[in-house]
Amino acid sequence: MNISVDKQPCDVIVIGGGPCGSTASALLAEKGHRVILLEKEKFPRYHVGESLMPFCYFTLKRLGVLEEMEKQAFVKKHSVQFVSKDGKISDPFYFFQHFDHPAATTWQVERSVFDNMLLRNAEAKGVDVREETEVRGFNYEGDRVVGVTAKGKDGQEYTLEAPLTLDCTGRDALFLRKKSWRKRDPKLNKIAIWTLYKNAKRDEGLDEGATTVAYVDGRGWFWNIPLRNNIVSSGIVAERDYLYRDSRDPKVIYEREIEKNSWIKEHLGEGEQFGEYWVTGEYSYRGEHCASDGLVMAGDAFAFLDPVFSSGVFLALKSGEMAADAIGKALEQGDVSAGQFSNYGEDLCGMIEVMRKLVYAFYDENFSFGELIKRHEEIRPMLTDCLIGDLDGKDYTPLAEAIGELASVPEPLAHGRVPQAVT
Numbered sequence: 001m002n003i004s005v006d007k008q009p010c011d012v013i014v015i016g017g018g019p020c021g022s023t024a025s026a027l028l029a030e031k032g033h034r035v036i037l038l039e040k041e042k043f044p045r046y047h048v049g050e051s052l053m054p055f056c057y058f059t060l061k062r063l064g065v066l067e068e069m070e071k072q073a074f075v076k077k078h079s080v081q082f083v084s085k086d087g088k089i090s091d092p093f094y095f096f097q098h099f100d101h102p103a104a105t106t107w108q109v110e111r112s113v114f115d116n117m118l119l120r121n122a123e124a125k126g127v128d129v130r131e132e133t134e135v136r137g138f139n140y141e142g143d144r145v146v147g148v149t150a151k152g153k154d155g156q157e158y159t160l161e162a163p164l165t166l167d168c169t170g171r172d173a174l175f176l177r178k179k180s181w182r183k184r185d186p187k188l189n190k191i192a193i194w195t196l197y198k199n200a201k202r203d204e205g206l207d208e209g210a211t212t213v214a215y216v217d218g219r220g221w222f223w224n225i226p227l228r229n230n231i232v233s234s235g236i237v238a239e240r241d242y243l244y245r246d247s248r249d250p251k252v253i254y255e256r257e258i259e260k261n262s263w264i265k266e267h268l269g270e271g272e273q274f275g276e277y278w279v280t281g282e283y284s285y286r287g288e289h290c291a292s293d294g295l296v297m298a299g300d301a302f303a304f305l306d307p308v309f310s311s312g313v314f315l316a317l318k319s320g321e322m323a324a325d326a327i328g329k330a331l332e333q334g335d336v337s338a339g340q341f342s343n344y345g346e347d348l349c350g351m352i353e354v355m356r357k358l359v360y361a362f363y364d365e366n367f368s369f370g371e372l373i374k375r376h377e378e379i380r381p382m383l384t385d386c387l388i389g390d391l392d393g394k395d396y397t398p399l400a401e402a403i404g405e406l407a408s409v410p411e412p413l414a415h416g417r418v419p420q421a422v423t
């Protein structure tokens, strides 16, 4: 097939129009850079991951979309609550009890609407957004990425050049896969099955919009995320062997597991399941590196952490913001080598590690939040800081030490930084 050349001048090619790509491209356009964003789907499109963390607020504020968020009237999330295997609910973690700021109230969003809003915001800021355009490969000069080859919506392939490419392709993780740089987290190897319910039971008052995490056997858990129009996003995450022990049919597995937790059974029992059962495996991973000469990765395209604490969209927004700032600096200095992104990689890995410790603790048979707080009431504010996403530049060693009394806390992963420069 004939591959044409698109000669449109461009400073940054952003691949993927999820929260990460939209954030980064909008901020780069605001800095005056020419940005082309290539997205393989036509928006709005369905996406899992509806529950936001409070600290999403700050990136959304910087993007100038808080007013639009209010207009959408998404369900307000004030807390996260945990339900034991036998259906007992613990005291919710109300974010406002610890954090007196508008950000303490966050949202449960339909991602089709939320992601589309962010993509349109990028477009309004001058980003050349090209939907139904799939990036097929990266183009190189020596080892340096100098652009991409994409297939446009007319089916035609074309190449595009830019000094920098930002990979925000989500769990497709295009660059990591091409380089075989995707490294699974050694212990967080789960699968998820999820679906939607209509008219399920909702808690009342402040708790109506809470994210509920309900345990099932073998450290598996359900999420219950109330959305607008009486819809609930419901999913289960657990070990593959546990979920597939007597069937591989997602509907059969789901219905079997609902019976295992009385809180979930009571809440979903009043509702009606609709739509698909989605399944995903190959859970948590991180890239061997976060950048290469001429290319940076952000959001799920760089790392994915088990979603038990709803950190995904927060990390996508935050890393999009961090990547945009680092790219802005690199372009200003005329140096797009991987080394320019060493602080970016270090800071991002540091933030992910804080959440990762909490995720490991969550899956440890010996750990419970109740026990942690009973032993260390003084750690509650720090734990809440972590759960709201206040991760930037904070020292969480005391929290890790307290958790370490109850659960085994993982060492930080050695990878995820920029490749060492060859001298």
Ligand SMILES: Cc1cc2nc3c(=O)[nH]c(=O)nc-3n(C[C@H](O)[C@H](O)[C@H](O)COP(=O)(O)OP(=O)(O)OC[C@H]3O[C@@H](n4cnc5c(N)ncnc54)[C@H](O)[C@@H]3O)c2cc1C
Residues within 6 Å of the ligand: 015, 016, 017, 018, 019, 020, 021, 038, 039, 040, 041, 047, 048, 049, 050, 051, 052, 053, 133, 134, 135, 136, 168, 169, 170, 171, 172, 174, 192, 194, 235, 280, 298, 299, 300, 301, 307, 310, 311, 312, 313, 314, 316
């Ligand atoms: C089961 C599950 C439950 C989750 N629950 C939550 C939750 O409750 N809260 C939360 O915060 N997070 C949750 N997450 C995580 C959250 O979904 C992600 O972290 C978040 O969507 C990452 O944003 P992103 O912009 O990096 O990637 P995405 O949102 O995945 O966006 C990537 C975009 O890139 C496009 N793309 C991919 N390949 C190409 C290509 N070759 N060319 C062009 N475009 C391409 C895709 O079409 C997509 O639009 C969950 C994840 C899973 C798997």
